[in-house]
Structure formats: C-alpha cells, structure tokens
Amino acid sequence: xxxxxxxxxxxxxxxxxxxxxxxxxxxxxxxxxxxxxxxxxxxxxxxxxxxxxxxxxxxxxxxxxxxxxxxxxxxxxxxxxxxxxxxxxxxxxxxxxxxxxxxxxxxxxxxxxxxxxxxxxxxxxxxxxxxxxxxxxxxxxxxxxxxxxxxxxxxxxxxxxxxxxxxxxxxxxxxxxxx
Numbered sequence: 001x002x003x004x005x006x007x008x009x010x011x012x013x014x015x016x017x018x019x020x021x022x023x024x025x026x027x028x029x030x031x032x033x034x035x036x037x038x039x040x041x042x043x044x045x046x047x048x049x050x051x052x053x054x055x056x057x058x059x060x061x062x063x064x065x066x067x068x069x070x071x072x073x074x075x076x077x078x079x080x081x082x083x084x085x086x087x088x089x090x091x092x093x094x095x096x097x098x099x100x101x102x103x104x105x106x107x108x109x110x111x112x113x114x115x116x117x118x119x120x121x122x123x124x125x126x127x128x129x130x131x132x133x134x135x136x137x138x139x140x141x142x143x144x145x146x147x148x149x150x151x152x153x154x155x156x157x158x159x160x161x162x163x164x165x166x167x168x169x170x171x172x173x174x175x176x177x178x179x
C-alpha cells in the first residue's frame with residue numbers, strides 16, 4: 001500500500017528524512033515543470049526548484065493537511081516564483097540608475113582628464129616663475145608655504161597665481177577662437 005503524501009509530509013515535518021526523500025521523489029519533477037512554466041528558462045527553473053527543495057523541510061511545519069500536499073507544494077512554488085520575480089524587479093530598479101551613473105561618472109572622469117591634460121600642456125607655455133608657483137598652489141599648498149618654498153613674499157605668490165590665471169584664460173580663449 002502506498003503511503004499518502006499528507007502522511008509523508010507529517011512525518012517529514014517531524015524530521016523523518018526517508019519521508020522527506022519520498023516526497024521529493026514524487027514531486028520534484030512537478031515542482032520543476034511548474035517552476036519552468038513560471039520562469040521561462042531552464043536555469044531559473046533549476047535554481048528556483050533547488051531553493052524550494054532546500055526550504056521545504058522548514059516549510060513543512062506549516063503544512064496543515066487541509067488541502068492535498070500537491071496543491072500546497074504548488075502554492076509554495078508559485079509563491080517562491082513571485083518572490084523571486086519581486087527580488088529581481090527590486091534589484092533591477094535599484095541597479096537601473098547605476099548604469100546611467102557609471103556612464104556619467106566616466107564622462108566626468110574623461111572630462112577631468114581632458115582638463116588636466118590641457119592644464120599640463122598649457123603650464124609648459126608659462127614662464128618658469130609662474131609655472132613653479134602655480135604647480136605648488138595647485139597641489140593645495142597655502143600661499144605662505146609656497147612663498148617659503150620659492151623664497152618670495154606671500155604677496156608675490158598671490159600675484160603670480162593671478163598672472164598665471166590670466167595667461168591660461170588667454171590661451172583657452174585663443175584655442176576656442178580657433179575652433
């Protein structure tokens with residue numbers, strides 16, 4: 001005589017590994033087929049079926065026997081598929097902005113790189129005293145500290161920075177006029 005699914009489920013919920021194995025033998029293919037229909041891909045269906053089978057021992061404690069076991073396990077499968085879809089949708093929504101963010105970040109980095117390249121080139125055209133002063137100040141050095149390094153007054157550093165900016169603006173304006 002064949003033991004009913006409900007009896008096996010009750011025994012499996014109590015920790016009977018053989019009863020659990022018998023339930024899986026009977027229902028694994030059904031769970032997989034339903035999972036495949038719900039997900040549409042073999043890989044997703046395999047993952048979903050494995051997740052369901054791994055969680056089933058704990059979930060069996062919730063099986064009350066008011067319905068047939070097959071009905072209950074189908075409901076578990078449908079719920080698991082819905083949960084998986086919700087997780088994927090949430091992750092997709094959360095990550096959808098990351099692609100745009102990454103593109104913008106790369107564009108900003110490229111723009112910053114272009115500006116640094118331009119500044120490096122333009123600084124070569126500056127007189128040595130202006131270039132040296134600007135290099136120190138661009139490295140976040142205070143004017144007083146730059147003055148000490150260069151052996152000039154702090155006012156001279158400020159003047160040189162102003163002059164360097166004027167030269168750089170003029171170079172940029174000349175380049176833009178040529179374009």
